[in-house]
Amino acid sequence: MKIKAAPLPADAQAPALVPSRSAARGQTPVxxxxxxxxxxxxxxxxxxxxxxxxxxxxxxxxxxxxxxxxxxxxxxxxxxxxxxxxxxxxxxxxxxxxxxVRLLDFAFRYAVSNEVIGRAAPYLRQLSQETEETTNITVLDGTDIVFALRIVSRHVLNSHVITGTRLPAYCTAPGLAILSQLPEPEARAILDDSELVAYTQNTVTRPERILERLRLFRQRGYAHTEDEYYMGDISTAAAIVDRQGRPVAAINVAVSRPRWQGADHERRIADLVIAAASAVSGHT
Structure with a gap:
């Protein structure tokens, strides 16, 4: 595990997308x-x-x-x-x-054969319509989350995030939601494998502090982050779990800072993502 600081994006309205450090798997032993x-x-x-x-x-x-x-x-x-x-x-x-373009065939085959995406898609569309915000389904891969399905609103903060984009799990709401539903030794092992970079001044990089947050998020049933991967982004997520209670994906709603309305807004969106994730959970 390495803890580093990353330069802050200069423009909060058009944040730079910094690739996840664990996305380059060519150098990692398999x-x-x-x-x-x-x-x-x-x-x-x-x-x-x-x-x-x-x-x-x-x-x-x-x-x-x-x-x-x-x-x-x-x-x-x-x-x-x-x-x-x-x-x-x-x-x-x-x-x-x-x-x-033929490489997209593999993404298509993944999306149409994935039962979780198929079940979650209608709820994601409903969330998008109800909140008028960007909604996503993400899955955990190693130390990253990967965007498997994304419905972008006209208020989207970062248009560079597309299906297939990887972001670090430890500082994103979907990643934290998924990690919070894992046994703590497994979550700790993922943090140990992560390169804990301070993408903004709000990024939590201390492993013990992240584990404390995971316990809180598990108790609440949802994860919430503000300005942790890039400035201006506020995200609320809940994990989708299988029949054994293990997390298989997460649903989140992302809101830009100018549209955020505070604690009441968080509670409303949290209730919506929890309900959506619960409706999809328990089928695999």
Whole structure:
């Protein structure tokens, strides 16, 4: 676990989206790789695809090799195969590679086959209509939450957050809602694996303080954050749990600071997200 400070966004009305530190998984050891069933070539192909992000949209062969740690020959074979299969596109003039639209097929398959998203979608739409705010379904992956479904309102604070965006769990309402429903040793282990960055002056980075908040959120049945990942963002979330009571996702409503009306507003939105999450819970 590392605790660092991050520079504050200069403009609270158009906050910068700082990528989650745990989103770059290419450098992180993956359990199970020592198994005889593990296919290394598949892992290397996925490593090539994971080299692309908002900072690396078009990459040369040598740059892909540098980012993935593969030698040039292997990089050439994997990029050729992925291009032939349609998952990468190659610019005929610059020879640079970029992700193909075909990669969205995987996101589509996840969304339509995920029972929680299917059940939660109508409640998310209802929440959006009732609050006139941005509503989301997120799931926990490692130390991050990932936006699985998002309905954006005209009052949205940060339009850069889209389906698939990763944010750290420890300082976001959906992440804290999910962590609060885990056994405390599991939540502590996730915090130990997290890089605890102070994204704003309001970000809580002390592990013991975060655990105290998790106990409070568990008791309340919802998590609430204000200005913790970027300034001007206020979020209220409740966890969706399975039949065993384990969290599988979270529903949240995000409100921009100019539209926030204080404690009464928090109570109203908390009641709505708790009701929505309860309606979806207990089915898997």
């Amino acid at each position: 359990p199970g790789t020592e198994s005889s069933l593990f296919v290394g070539s598949v892992e290397k192909a996925m490593r090539v695809l994971a080299a692309f992000d908002e900072r690396h949209t078009h990459l040369s062969l040598s740059k892909i090799a540098s980012l993935t740690g593969l030698d040039l020959s292997a990089t050439q074979r994997f990029t050729h195969t992925l291009t032939t299969l349609g998952y990468l596109a190659k610019d005929p003039a610059t020879k640079a590679y970029s992700p193909s």
